[in-house]
Amino acid sequence: xxxxxxxxxxxxxxxxxxxxxxxxxxxxxxxxxxxxxxxxxxxxxxxxxxxxxxxxxxxxxxxxxxxxxxxxxxxxxxxxxxxxxxxxxxxxxxxxxxxxxxxxxxxxxxxxxxxxxxxxxxxxxxxxxxxxxxxxxxxxxxxxxxxxxxxxxxxxxxxxxxxxxxxxxxxxxxxxxxxxxxxxxxxxxxxxxxxxxxxxxxxxxxxxxxxxxxxxxxxxxxxxxxxxxxxxxxxxxxxxxxxxxxxxxxxxxxxxxxxxxxx
Amino acid sequence: xxxxxxxxxxxxxxxxxxxxxxxxxxxxxxxxxxxxxxxxxxxxxxxxxxxxxxxxxxxxxxxxxxxxxxxxxxxxxxxxxxxxxxxxxxxxxxxxxxxxxxxxxxxxxxxxxxxxxxxxxxxxxxxxxxxxxxxxxxxxxxxxxxxxxxxxxxxxxxxxxxxxxxxxxxxxxxxxxxxxxxxxxxxxxxxxxxxxxxxxxxxxxxxxxxxxxxxxxxxxxxxxxxxxxxxxxxxxxxxxxxxxxxxxxxxxxxxxxxxxxxxxxxxxxxxxxxxxxxxxxxxxxxxxxxxxxxxxxxxxxxxxxxxxxxxxxxxxx
Numbered sequence: 076x077x078x079x080x081x082x083x084x085x086x087x088x089x090x091x092x093x094x095x096x097x098x099x100x101x102x103x104x105x106x107x108x109x110x111x112x113x114x115x116x117x118x119x120x121x122x123x124x125x126x127x128x129x130x131x132x133x134x135x136x137x138x139x140x141x142x143x144x145x146x147x148x149x150x151x152x153x154x155x156x157x158x159x160x161x162x163x164x165x166x167x168x169x170x171x172x173x174x175x176x177x178x179x180x181x182x183x184x185x186x187x188x189x190x191x192x193x194x195x196x197x198x199x200x201x202x203x204x205x206x207x208x209x210x211x212x213x214x215x216x217x218x219x220x221x222x223x224x225x226x227x228x229x230x231x232x233x234x235x236x237x238x239x240x241x242x243x244x245x246x247x248x249x250x251x252x253x254x255x256x257x258x259x260x261x262x263x264x265x266x267x268x269x270x271x272x273x274x275x276x277x278x279x280x281x282x283x284x285x286x287x288x289x290x291x292x293x294x295x296x297x298x299x300x301x302x303x304x305x306x307x308x309x310x311x312x313x314x315x316x317x318x319x320x321x322x323x324x325x326x327x328x329x330x331x332x333x334x335x336x337x338x
Numbered sequence: 339x340x341x342x343x344x345x346x347x348x349x350x351x352x353x354x355x356x357x358x359x360x361x362x363x364x365x366x367x368x369x370x371x372x373x374x375x376x377x378x379x380x381x382x383x384x385x386x387x388x389x390x391x392x393x394x395x396x397x398x399x400x401x402x403x404x405x406x407x408x409x410x411x412x413x414x415x416x417x418x419x420x421x422x423x424x425x426x427x428x429x430x431x432x433x434x435x436x437x438x439x440x441x442x443x444x445x446x447x448x449x450x451x452x453x454x455x456x457x458x459x460x461x462x463x464x465x466x467x468x469x470x471x472x473x474x475x476x477x478x479x480x481x482x483x484x485x486x487x488x489x490x491x492x493x494x495x496x497x498x499x500x501x502x503x504x505x506x507x508x509x510x511x512x513x514x515x516x517x518x519x520x521x522x523x524x525x526x527x528x529x530x531x532x533x534x535x536x537x538x539x540x541x542x543x544x545x546x547x548x549x550x551x552x553x554x555x556x557x558x559x560x561x562x563x564x565x566x567x568x569x570x571x572x573x574x575x576x577x578x579x580x581x582x583x584x585x586x587x588x589x590x591x592x593x594x595x596x597x598x599x600x601x602x603x604x605x606x607x608x609x610x611x612x613x614x615x616x617x618x619x620x621x622x623x624x625x626x627x628x629x630x631x632x633x634x635x636x637x638x639x640x641x642x643x644x645x646x647x648x649x650x651x652x653x654x655x
Contacts, residue, residue: 152563160554176562179565
């Protein structure tokens, strides 16, 4: 299958007051087209750092990163990001927030009517057609995150990058959005990399779970393939032997091999 | 809900009201608010609805009482002190009564003109406001763009900051002679003084606003790959606006403070000149009236900007 993102020997060091801090080292990972990959690990292990590297928001200190065969030189709409805190602009309506990205990506080659149609379609995809004229502070946290997803998907990115998108939500809303996300993924087939610290979420959504070792100098510890058919159903999976097995494998990695000493 | 319906009914019924209960109704502005109206009490209504709305009214009255009473007490205290201070036989300050009489006389004809040095208080206030508007307007036109530049370009900021730090604490009146020297006339000199003293808060607050634009929004701009113009109109300007408005509010306050002093020195028409003129005429009660007028105009300017700022303040995550 076609490789969308290729990460080779990537390392990331930051200059801090106390000298150099090695956040990531020797990261090698290929992300294939249509695949859903989650990055999981203890907090501070560099999951978000790796995601920011793919997004192009930061540049790696060493190694090479390719997206669709081309060097990742900076951020761009073909690698859309769903931010942890949604980052919707509070002075624009939900519709205008989505339109901003649509206009940038397709404005050069398509008419106004087509751009509007795309925006409406994206809002419909996340089930928020009724909230288009609302401002971000008028809707719930879960809805904001859905608008964030709509904004990212409306740009038709090659890859969707999600940085703990459901981290700030309560458990019920999170489960709802996970189901919603699975439907959206089934409909669009978007290639996705998602950062999470939720084991169930990782297994439920992913084709592959990438487990990172503890920082500093974190790297990929294990990669787990989740061989479950899509579409998945969280209730049916609860007792599925492979689901349980995957879950146990991740837990073992996180809590035995990479036990984080109490800070 | 019941209250709302009843208010609506009461408001709609008003043209055909019986002459009996019409005088009991409060003046029109109150009728716009559901809890505001006295109508349900004035028109006896049977049953629960009436009593619940009476409760709501009582609640509203209690709240209004709580909000209004302390300020009234404070002002009463001020007037009391003023009264006692001006009560003695050899008191030099006119008392509240005398000042009130003078104010009534003064405001009965605020817009008269009898020569360049004898004009109504209305003209004087308007003349001062005009000077403030021009000086402040130019300061805003220069200061706000400069603030954006300083916030965006660190080198420029490092270059200009020492100059600002040096000039900002200078008393505005020290600039007046320079204005007189350059412009050769009193009026532009006063405007110049307003300009120079009201520009600093706008530069500094705008610049600070630019450096405080949340990184998240800038990341959004980078991921969406927005053009510089879009970044400015959709991200930079809206997030800086609240800071900018704070700067404008501080600037207007300073400008209004300074205009009185500047006009005392430059003369002409204006509230500051008027104060000095009345001092020369030894009409002390007019000076006290001027103090109140200056205070009230300043308060109104400030409140307008507070309202404006409220309109443009966004809840940030």
